[in-house]
Amino acid sequence: xxxxxxxxxxxxxxxxxxxxxxxxxxxxxxxxxxxxxxxxxxxxxxxxxxxxxxxxxxxxxxxxxxxxxxxxxxxxxxxxxxxxxxxxxxxxxxxxxxxxxxxxxxxxxxxxxxxxxxxxxxxxxxxxxxxxxxxxxxxxxxxxxxxxxxxxxxxxxxxxxxxxxxxxxxxxxxxxxxxxxxxxxxxxxxxxxxxxxxxxxxxxxxxxxxxxxxxxxxxxxxxxxxxxxxxxxxxxxxxxxxxxxxxxxxxxxxxxxxxxxxxxxxxxxxxxxxxxxxxxxxxxxxxxxxxxxxxxxxxxxxxxxxxxxxxxxxxxxxxxxxxxxxxxxxxxxxxxxxxxxxxxxxxxxxxxxxxxxxxxxxxxxxxxxxxxxxxxxxxxxxxxxxxxxxxxxxxxxxxxxxxxxxxxxxx
Amino acid sequence: xxxxxxxxxxxxxxxxxxxxxxxxxxxxxxxxxxxxxxxxxxxxxxxxxxxxxxxxxxxxxxxxxxxxxxxxxxxxxxxxxxxxxxxxxxxxxxxxxxxxxxxxxxxxxxxxxxxxxxxxxxxxxxxxxxxxxxxxxxxxxxxxxxxxxxxxxxxxxxxxxxxxxxxxxxxxxxxxxxxxxxxxxxxxxxxxxxxxxxxxxxxxxxxxxxxxxxxxxxxxxxxxxxxxxxxxxxxxxxxxxxxxxxxxxxxxxxxxxxxxxxxxxxxxxxxxxxxxxxxxxxxxxxxxxxxxxxxxxxxxxxxxxxxxxxxxxxxxxxxxxxxxxxxxxxxxxxxxxxxxxxxxxxxxxxxxxxxxxxxxxxxxxxxxxxxxxxxxxxxxxxxxxxxxxxxxxxxxxxxxxxxxxxxxxxx
Numbered sequence: 001x002x003x004x005x006x007x008x009x010x011x012x013x014x015x016x017x018x019x020x021x022x023x024x025x026x027x028x029x030x031x032x033x034x035x036x037x038x039x040x041x042x043x044x045x046x047x048x049x050x051x052x053x054x055x056x057x058x059x060x061x062x063x064x065x066x067x068x069x070x071x072x073x074x075x076x077x078x079x080x081x082x083x084x085x086x087x088x089x090x091x092x093x094x095x096x097x098x099x100x101x102x103x104x105x106x107x108x109x110x111x112x113x114x115x116x117x118x119x120x121x122x123x124x125x126x127x128x129x130x131x132x133x134x135x136x137x138x139x140x141x142x143x144x145x146x147x148x149x150x151x152x153x154x155x156x157x158x159x160x161x162x163x164x165x166x167x168x169x170x171x172x173x174x175x176x177x178x179x180x181x182x183x184x185x186x187x188x189x190x191x192x193x194x195x196x197x198x199x200x201x202x203x204x205x206x207x208x209x210x211x212x213x214x215x216x217x218x219x220x221x222x223x224x225x226x227x228x229x230x231x232x233x234x235x236x237x238x239x240x241x242x243x244x245x246x247x248x249x250x251x252x253x254x255x256x257x258x259x260x261x262x263x264x265x266x267x268x269x270x271x272x273x274x275x276x277x278x279x280x281x282x283x284x285x286x287x288x289x290x291x292x293x294x295x296x297x298x299x300x301x302x303x304x305x306x307x308x309x310x311x312x313x314x315x316x317x318x319x320x321x322x323x324x325x326x327x328x329x330x331x332x333x334x335x336x337x338x339x340x341x342x343x344x345x346x347x348x349x350x351x352x353x354x355x356x357x358x359x360x361x362x363x364x365x366x367x368x369x370x371x372x373x374x375x376x377x378x379x380x381x382x383x384x385x386x387x388x389x390x391x392x393x394x395x396x397x398x399x400x401x402x403x404x405x406x407x408x409x410x411x
Numbered sequence: 412x413x414x415x416x417x418x419x420x421x422x423x424x425x426x427x428x429x430x431x432x433x434x435x436x437x438x439x440x441x442x443x444x445x446x447x448x449x450x451x452x453x454x455x456x457x458x459x460x461x462x463x464x465x466x467x468x469x470x471x472x473x474x475x476x477x478x479x480x481x482x483x484x485x486x487x488x489x490x491x492x493x494x495x496x497x498x499x500x501x502x503x504x505x506x507x508x509x510x511x512x513x514x515x516x517x518x519x520x521x522x523x524x525x526x527x528x529x530x531x532x533x534x535x536x537x538x539x540x541x542x543x544x545x546x547x548x549x550x551x552x553x554x555x556x557x558x559x560x561x562x563x564x565x566x567x568x569x570x571x572x573x574x575x576x577x578x579x580x581x582x583x584x585x586x587x588x589x590x591x592x593x594x595x596x597x598x599x600x601x602x603x604x605x606x607x608x609x610x611x612x613x614x615x616x617x618x619x620x621x622x623x624x625x626x627x628x629x630x631x632x633x634x635x636x637x638x639x640x641x642x643x644x645x646x647x648x649x650x651x652x653x654x655x656x657x658x659x660x661x662x663x664x665x666x667x668x669x670x671x672x673x674x675x676x677x678x679x680x681x682x683x684x685x686x687x688x689x690x691x692x693x694x695x696x697x698x699x700x701x702x703x704x705x706x707x708x709x710x711x712x713x714x715x716x717x718x719x720x721x722x723x724x725x726x727x728x729x730x731x732x733x734x735x736x737x738x739x740x741x742x743x744x745x746x747x748x749x750x751x752x753x754x755x756x757x758x759x760x761x762x763x764x765x766x767x768x769x770x771x772x773x774x775x776x777x778x779x780x781x782x783x784x785x786x787x788x789x790x791x792x793x794x795x796x797x798x799x800x801x802x803x804x805x806x807x808x809x810x811x812x813x814x815x816x817x818x819x820x821x822x
Binding site: 034052091108149157165193195208209211212217308309338341 | 445448449462463464465467469471498499500501502503516517518519520531555559560561567568575576577578579580581583584586588604605606607610611612613614615616617618619620621622623625626627628629630632633646673674675719720721725728744747749750751752773788789790791792793794795796798799821822
C-alpha cells in the first residue's frame with residue numbers, strides 16, 4: 001500500500017515551499033493608471049510635482065495677513081477692507097496688503113500677500129466692503145500648503161503596493177497616467193481522473209463532473225492571476241507527463257488536481273517530481289481537509305498537486321494558492337487576511353496532532369457574530385457553498401467549546 | 412451665509428435613505444455559470460439531480476457487507492473473498508455477496524450488495540484473493556450516500572447569494588451551466604467645479620485635477636457596478652441641471668461630487684432635489700470627514716452628492732456607496748464587513764458629538780497588529796494612499812487612548 005513520504009505541518013510545508021521560491025514575479029508591463037485596480041506596483045513611483053500645486057484654503061472664508069487679525073475679539077473686531085473675491089480655477093490678480101481681505105472659497109488659491117484664512121463663521125459683514133473679524137488667526141491657519149501632501153522627487157507609491165481606488169486617485173492627482181505593474185501570473189490548471197467528465201456532460205454510473213478546474217480558475221482570477229484550463233486527463237502516466245510538461249512550459253504556476261485514489265496521487269507526485277530540480281518538497285500535509293497535497297518546485301517554478309476532493313482542493317487553494325499568488329504578483333503588504341471575530345455556536349471536536357479547518361456559517365446576533373460550524377463528510381461541495389469562512393483549530397488542541405471567541409477567515 | 416439644513420447622524424442618514432429605497436435591483440440577466448464570479452443570484456436555484464449521483468467510497472479500501480465484518484479484530488480477522496476491483500468512471504458488473512469483498516478507490520461507486528467500505532489500513536492481504544479485515548465496520552461507514560449533499564427539488568443556492576468559487580463549483584456539479592443573476596447597477600459619476608480639470612491636463616494656477624471621477628469609478632467596479640463617467644461640469648446651475656437629468660435617465664444611481672464651496676454644494680442640492688419626489692433627504696451628515704454629503708431619492712432612484720474633497724468623497728463612498736451597491740445587486744448576506752483587530756499605536760483625540768473615521772496604517776508586530784493613525788489635513792489624498800482602513804470613533808467618545816484594541820475596517 002502506498003504511503004505518504006512524510007506528513008509535514010502546514011506551516012513547515014509553506015516555509016519549505018517559500019524557501020525554494022525566489023522572485024516569482026513574471027515580469028513587468030505598463031498599463032493605464034485608470035485600469036490598474038487590483039494590480040501591484042512594480043517600480044517605485046516618484047512625483048515630479050508639488051501636491052497641492054499651490055497653497056489652498058480648506059474653508060469658506062476670508063484671506064488675510066494673520067497679523068491684521070491679532071487681538072480681534074467679539075467685542076473688539078478687526079475691521080478689514082474687502083478688496084475682492086478669489087476666483088476658482090484661475091490665478092487672482094488680487095494682492096492682500098495689511099488691513100485688507102478677500103473672499104475665498106474652499107479649495108481656492110491663497111492670493112499673494114495673504115498667509116491665513118479666517119473662517120466665514122468668525123466674521124461679520126460690517127458695511128459695504130468692510131469685514132469684521134471676530135477671532136485672530138495664526139499664519140498658516142485654514143490652509144494646506146503647496147507640497148504639503150507630496151513634493152517633487154518623493155517616492156509616493158512604493159514597489160509592491162496593491163492598487164486600490166485611493167492609489168488611482170493619488171496617481172491621477174500627479175498626472176501619472178501610465179504605471180508599471182507586475183504581469184498577471186499565468187496559472188495552468190489540470191484535472192485528472194478516469195471518472196471525471198466535463199460539467200456539460202451527464203454523468204453515467206461511476207462518473208462525476210469536474211468542478212475543480214472551474215473553481216480554481218475562479219479563485220485564480222479573483223486573486224490576480226490568468227487561469228489556463230486544460231482538457232481532463234485520464235489516469236495514464238505518459239499522458240499526464242506530456243500534458244504537465246506542456247503546461248509547465250506555458251505558465252508560471254502549475255496546479256494539478258489528481259484523481260482521488262492513492263495510486264493516482266502517487267503517479268501525480270512522480271510526474272511533478274520529474275519536471276525539474278529539486279522536485280517534490282512536500283507530499284502529504286498534516287491537515288484536515290487537504291492531507292494529500294503535493295508541493296513541488298521545479299527549476300524555480302512552483303507546482304501544486306491538490307486533492308481531487310473539491311472541498312479539500314478549495315480549502316488548500318485558500319491556504320496555499322492565494323498567498324502564493326500574492327507572492328507572484330510581488331505584493332509586499334500581504335499579511336492582511338480579513339477575519340471576522342465570532343462566538344462559536346456549538347462544541348467543535350478536533351483530533352490533536354494536526355491542523356484542522358472547519359467551514360462555518362456566520363450569523364449576526366445583536367452586535368456580534370455567531371459562527372455555526374458546518375459538519376460535513378468528505379467531498380460534499382455544498383458544505384462550502386453554505387460556508388462564509390474557515391475556523392482554524394491548532395494541532396495542540398482537541399477542539400473548541402461552544403462560546404469560544406474564534407477568528408473566521410473569510411473566503 | 413448658507414447653512415446645512417440639519418446635520419443628521421450617519422446611522423440616521425443611512426436609515427432614512429434605505430427607508431425610501433424599495434427593491435433597487437436593476438433587473439435580471441442569464442449568464443454562464445463559469446462567468447458568474449462576484450455576481451448575485453437573482454432566482455432560487457433548484458437541483459434536478461442527486462449529488463452525489465451514486466453512493467461513493469470516501470477512502471481507498473474494500474467494499475463489503477458490514478455484517479461480514481462483525482466481530483473482526485487483529486487477533487481474529489474476518490476473511491473475505493476478493494472478487495475483483497471496482498473500476499473508476501464506469502458501472503461495475505460486480506455484486507458483493509456475504510463473505511465477499513472488492514477493491515475500491517476513493518470516489519469509486521459502491522457495488523451492488525455492499526453497504527460499507529473497510530479502509531485499506533484496517534486490512535491485510537492473507538493469500539491470493541483473500542483479504543483479512545481487522546476491524547468491523549457498520550452499515551454506511553466510509554461512504555457518502557447518493558443525494559447526501561443535494562436531492563432533486565432542493566433549493567441549493569437561494570436568491571441573494573454572492574457567487575464565489577464554491578458556488579461555481581456547486582452549480583457545475585449539478586450541470587447548471589447558466590444562471591440568473593442581478594444585472595450590474597449602472598452608476599453615473601459626475602464631477603463639477605470651475606477649478607477642476609482632467610488628469611491629462613497640466614494645472615494652471617488655481618486649478619486641480621479631477622481624481623474623484625476615477626476613484627469612484629474604481630470603487631463602483633470593485634463592488635459590482637458599471638461606472639459611467641461624464642465630462643467635468645462647470646459651476647453653472649443650468650448646465651448641472653441638464654447633465655444630472657440625463658445621467659438620471661440613463662443610470663440606476665447618480666453620484667455627483669460637488670465643487671467644494673458652500674454655494675456650489677447648495678446648487679448641487681437644489682438640482683438633486685428637483686429630480687423627483689421626495690428629493691433631498693439628508694443635507695449634511697454629522698461626521699468627519701464627509702460632512703457636506705447629500706442623500707436624495709427621486710421617484711425611487713437614489714442620488715448622492717459627495718464632497719469635492721477626495722478624502723471625504725472616498726470615505727463616504729466606503730460608508731454609504733458600497734452598502735448601497737450591495738443592496739442594488741440584491742445581495743442579502745451583506746453584514747460581513749471584513750475587519751482586522753489591532754492595538755492603537757498612539758492617542759487618538761476626537762470631538763464628541765459626531766462620528767469620526769480615522770485612516771490608519773496596519774503593521775504586524777509578533778502575532779498581532781498595530782494600527783497607526785494617519786493624522787492629516789483636509790484634502791490630502793496621500794493620507795488615504797498610506798492607509799489600510801478606517802477606525803471609527805463613536806459620537807459619545809472624546810477619543811481613544813494608545814493601546815486600545817480597535818477594529819479596523821479594511822478598504
